[in-house]
Amino acid sequence: MSIEVGAKVPGKVSGITNFGAFIDLGAGKTGLVHISEVSNGFVKDINEVLKVGDEVTVLVTNIGTDGKIGLSIRKAEDKPREEKREYPKKEFNRGPKKPFTRNQPSQAPANTKQDFDSLMSSFLKDSDDRLSSLKRNTEGKRGGRGGRRN
Structure with missing residues (x-):
């Protein structure tokens, strides 16, 4: 049996370290499965x-x-495909829609007390x-040449 990248092969755990496990193929x-x-x-x-x-x-x-x-154990597992969940769209009550038109001057409030x-x-x-x-407030805190001047 030849071992190629992408092949799923059976094996037996022959040794364990703190960073992974050695698998006898x-x-x-022998190959290494990293802990991740x-x-x-x-x-x-x-x-x-x-x-x-x-x-x-x-x-x-x-x-x-x-x-x-x-080697990888987690990539070898046949896991069922997760179905995409359909979430209901949230409806927001934003009040009546106002038509959008371009090139209209903005209308200032009618009762402005002060002018520009x-x-x-x-x-x-x-x-x-x-x-x-x-x-x-900052003039006295500068230190050096920039001290207070009277």
Whole structure:
């Protein structure tokens, strides 16, 4: 029996290490199943999943130029295909739909108390006040040459 990449072959666990299990494939061939390829779930201790002498079916994932054979138990398992679940669409009540039309000027509220110029001047005044208080608070904390000047 020749061992090729992609082939499912039976084997027997011949040794267990903390990083995986060695599988005797017969005909004097031995491969390694890495701990991440033992099960679909997380395996903390491989000894809880496999024992020496267990019969397993493995998938040959790679064969190195040095003769090392990489195996996978989880990829060899025939698992049923999961069906896609159909979830019902959620309906949101967003109120009546408004028609969207391009190139219409936005309509400002009818009762605006201030015009743009007064809003801009109040914004600039607030901004200047905040900047001056920031400068005052950070000027003394700089250290070095930028100390307070009177």
